[in-house]
Amino acid sequence: xxxxxxxxxxxxxxxxxxxxxxxxxxxxxxxxxxxxxxxxxxxxxxxxxxxxxxxxxxxxxxxxxxxxxxxxxxxxxxxxxxxxxxxxxxxxxxxxxxxxxxxxxxxxxxxxxxxxx
Amino acid sequence: xxxxxxxxxxxxxxxxxxxxxxxxxxxxxxxxxxxxxxxxxxxxxxxxxxxxxxxxxxxxxxxxxxxxxxxxxxxxxxxxxxxxxxxxxxxxxxxxxxxxxxxxxxxxxxxx
Numbered sequence: 001x002x003x004x005x006x007x008x009x010x011x012x013x014x015x016x017x018x019x020x021x022x023x024x025x026x027x028x029x030x031x032x033x034x035x036x037x038x039x040x041x042x043x044x045x046x047x048x049x050x051x052x053x054x055x056x057x058x059x060x061x062x063x064x065x066x067x068x069x070x071x072x073x074x075x076x077x078x079x080x081x082x083x084x085x086x087x088x089x090x091x092x093x094x095x096x097x098x099x100x101x102x103x104x105x106x107x108x109x110x111x112x113x114x115x116x117x
Numbered sequence: 118x119x120x121x122x123x124x125x126x127x128x129x130x131x132x133x134x135x136x137x138x139x140x141x142x143x144x145x146x147x148x149x150x151x152x153x154x155x156x157x158x159x160x161x162x163x164x165x166x167x168x169x170x171x172x173x174x175x176x177x178x179x180x181x182x183x184x185x186x187x188x189x190x191x192x193x194x195x196x197x198x199x200x201x202x203x204x205x206x207x208x209x210x211x212x213x214x215x216x217x218x219x220x221x222x223x224x225x226x227x228x229x
Contacts, residue, residue: 002160035219042221043161043207056216090160106153106217108160 003027006091006109014117018079021112025072025093031055032074033094033106034066038087049074050096078114086116119144119212123220131228136180136195138223140208143189149211150191152182153219156204164206167191178202203227 003026013019025032034046036059045058049068060066063081068074078085092106124139142148152164165176172184178201182193191208208220 002162004160043219045217045219092161105163106161108162110158110160 002107002109004091004093004107004109006089006112008112009110010113010115012115012117013081015081015083017081017116018077019081019114021076021078021089021091021114023074023076023091023093023109025074025091026107029093029095029107030072031094031096032068032072033092034060034074034076035090035092036087037090037111041087043090046076081114081116083116086114088113119148119210119216119218121150121208121210121218121220123206123208123223125223126221127224127226129226129228130198132200133197136193136198136202136225138193138206138208138225140191140193140220141189142191142208142210144210144212146212150182150184151209151211151217152176152180152191152193153207153209154204155207155222161207164193198225198227200227200229 005024007022031050033048036044046060047066048056052068063079066076088111090108090111092108094106120143122141150167153161154164155161165174167174167184175181180195184191205222205224207222210218
């Protein structure tokens with residue numbers, strides 16, 4: 001158990017809809033990362049937050065947004081969903097970005113599997 | 118910019134035989150390098166890390182990796198594969214800003 005909790009574990013929805021994925025980081029971790037994993041794209045970095053502030057952006061679509069709240073949990077919002085958005089979405093946490101880069105210690109949740117029909 | 122290339126998308130070995138998963142990196146700085154493992158329907162887990170100390174790094178479950186600067190490689194090895202090693206393996210490089218770049222992954226299949 002990594003200590004990172006993601007909900008929901010599975011989600012099935014229709015095209016055009018909007019969903020919210022939630023992540024609770026490990027206790028004490030200030031940095032949260034979101035990744036998308038699909039068969040054709042592999043593991044793609046989406047966005048990173050540190051202590052409530054956006055720190056880095058990767059291949060995140062404009063239809064997607066995220067935020068980190070004062071209690072450090074994070075939400076990833078996916079809107080106007082398309083079939084191609086079907087994927088496993090991972091949240092990871094670390095003490096701090098610098099620490100993760102030095103130690104490699106990113107702790108991953110088990111993911112939220114999104115299926116868009 | 119940092120980048121990492123995993124040379125094989127899929128590796129298949131028989132149980133009890135050696136495992137070699139290949140990773141090359143590109144970096145303008147002294148990199149930190151990591152291997153992560155992802156078992157089916159699970160999140161990624163840190164397997165081992167190189168952070169400019171010993172060039173031969175030992176990880177969990179009998180895996181090890183050797184940092185070779187002259188070859189810009191960080192290959193993952195294990196002397197004897199076990200059925201439980203079947204998983205996806207990711208090589209990761211950390212750049213000067215400590216941002217982590219993941220490779221495309223190598224799926225390891227272990228045959229009985």
